[in-house]
Amino acid sequence: MKTKGLVIASLSLVAAMVVFAFVTAARLPADAVLPTHWNAAGEPDAFSPALRALLFPAGMVVLLTVLFAWTPRLEPLQDKLEGSAPVLRAVWIGILLLFALIELAIGLPAYGIAVPVNIIMIGVGVLLFALGNALPKSRPGFFVGIRTPWAIMDTDNWIATHRLGGKLMMLAGLAIILGALFLPPETQIFVTLGAVFVAAVVPFVYSWWLWNRSKGQQKGN
Numbered sequence: 698m699k700t701k702g703l704v705i706a707s708l709s710l711v712a713a714m715v716v717f718a719f720v721t722a723a724r725l726p727a728d729a730v731l732p733t734h735w736n737a738a739g740e741p742d743a744f745s746p747a748l749r750a751l752l753f754p755a756g757m758v759v760l761l762t763v764l765f766a767w768t769p770r771l772e773p774l775q776d777k778l779e780g781s782a783p784v785l786r787a788v789w790i791g792i793l794l795l796f797a798l799i800e801l802a803i804g805l806p807a808y809g810i811a812v813p814v815n816i817i818m819i820g821v822g823v824l825l826f827a828l829g830n831a832l833p834k835s836r837p838g839f840f841v842g843i844r845t846p847w848a849i850m851d852t853d854n855w856i857a858t859h860r861l862g863g864k865l866m867m868l869a870g871l872a873i874i875l876g877a878l879f880l881p882p883e884t885q886i887f888v889t890l891g892a893v894f895v896a897a898v899v900p901f902v903y904s905w906w907l908w909n910r911s912k913g914q915q916k917g918n
Contacts, residue, residue: 700766703789707762710793711755714800718751721804731803739814739882747807754800758793765789768840780836787831791824815877818885822873825896829866832859843900847908854907862900869896 722729731750732741745753768785798820802812835842837855842848843862848855869892876888 700769703786704762704766707758707765707789707793710797711758711762714755714758714797715752717800717804718748718755721751721807722748724807731807733803735814751800751804754796754803758796761789761792761796771840780834781838781841783831784828784835784841787827788824791827795820795824815882815885818877818889819874821889822870822877824870825873825893826867826870829863829868829870829896832863832866835859843904845901845904848904851908851911854904854911857907858900858904861903862896865896865899869893 725731725747729747730744731747732743733745733750733753734741734743736742744750765785765788795817799817802814802817805812832842833856835855837849837852838844839849842855843858845854845858848858872892873885873889876885880888
């Protein structure tokens with residue numbers, strides 16, 4: 698899997714985020730602080746010095762770029778890695794854009810632009826929706842996809858598990874988006890946790906069930 702283009706795009710994004718951080722921090726008083734965390738009600742409950750708060754998302758983008766660039770090199774099943782490339786690309790691009798969105802949510806108030814906190818949850822929902830759309834395209838591997846032991850050992854199990862997992866993840870993303878748009882912040886957190894729990898646990902159980910059923914059929918034959 699080729700990652701050079703994504704690495705260049707990621708580093709370009711980092712450069713833009715760093716410039717935004719320094720320009721924004723320069724507009725603020727030396728002792729200014731900016732929010733870095735919001736509680737379930739959507740109210741900021743943790744703050745950091747302005748430049749540190751603004752550079753944190755850029756630092757995360759650097760770390761994630763290194764992680765995503767090295768992941769393909771660590772995969773033992775190299776012959777099947779290209780089949781999972783759409784999933785890795787979707788996660789890579791989606792998470793980097795999410796951190797860029799977080800930096801904007803932190804910094805734009807310095808320009809008098811109020812950014813609703815739910816924009817971050819909408820970004821999370823879009824990320825899950827895109828990931829769910831890409832999941833069925835993946836193939837067995839140790840680093841990308843829903844990596845149950847039963848799916849890794851059986852391509853048919855992997856395909857069936859990822860078809861179901863992809864649908865559930867898209868539904869989870871949609872639920873999070875709708876919750877962020879129409880529900881109060883106190884309720885959004887429960888919708889988000891519930892949606893992610895279902896999308897994560899049900900495919901795992903389904904993969905085991907497929908393996909157990911296949912084992913029973915083999916014994917019957």
